[in-house]
Amino acid sequence: MKRIFIISIMSILLTNCSFNYKQKNNEKDLKDAEQVSSALFKELKDQDFESAIKFLDKRFLEETPEEEMMKLFERSNDSLGQLINTELYDWNSEVSYGTNTQGIYNLIYNASFEKGEAIIKMTIIKYPNGVMKILGYHSTSKVFE
Structure with missing residues (x-):
């Protein structure tokens, strides 16, 4: 009886545990994040700012509502003109793999x-369900000064 009790307790504990490990700056993670940034840049290049909004995380849009973000994209486009090219300058990531895979990616582009x-700085979040969204976006240029 005691043995069955111990086995039952161990089973409960093991099923309630999550098994995760963290990895920093993995090249595969960079490729995942670049899919999101490339999709955003395509919409910006096509000047389809409404479609660009769909890549932004809801928490981002709570701080900068859609209408305001549209105006920022339009003002940037008026000041800088059409996006021609982007080149990844620097990046870092921290991703937890396992039961609850999630991550944060920071990308810096020369545009x-x-x-x-x-210079465009972007923070991308990956949720446990695999969805990736842009949590932060910041563009700086001498043209804006």
């Missing part, structure tokens, strides 16, 4: 536009 250059 070329018709009327100048910009």
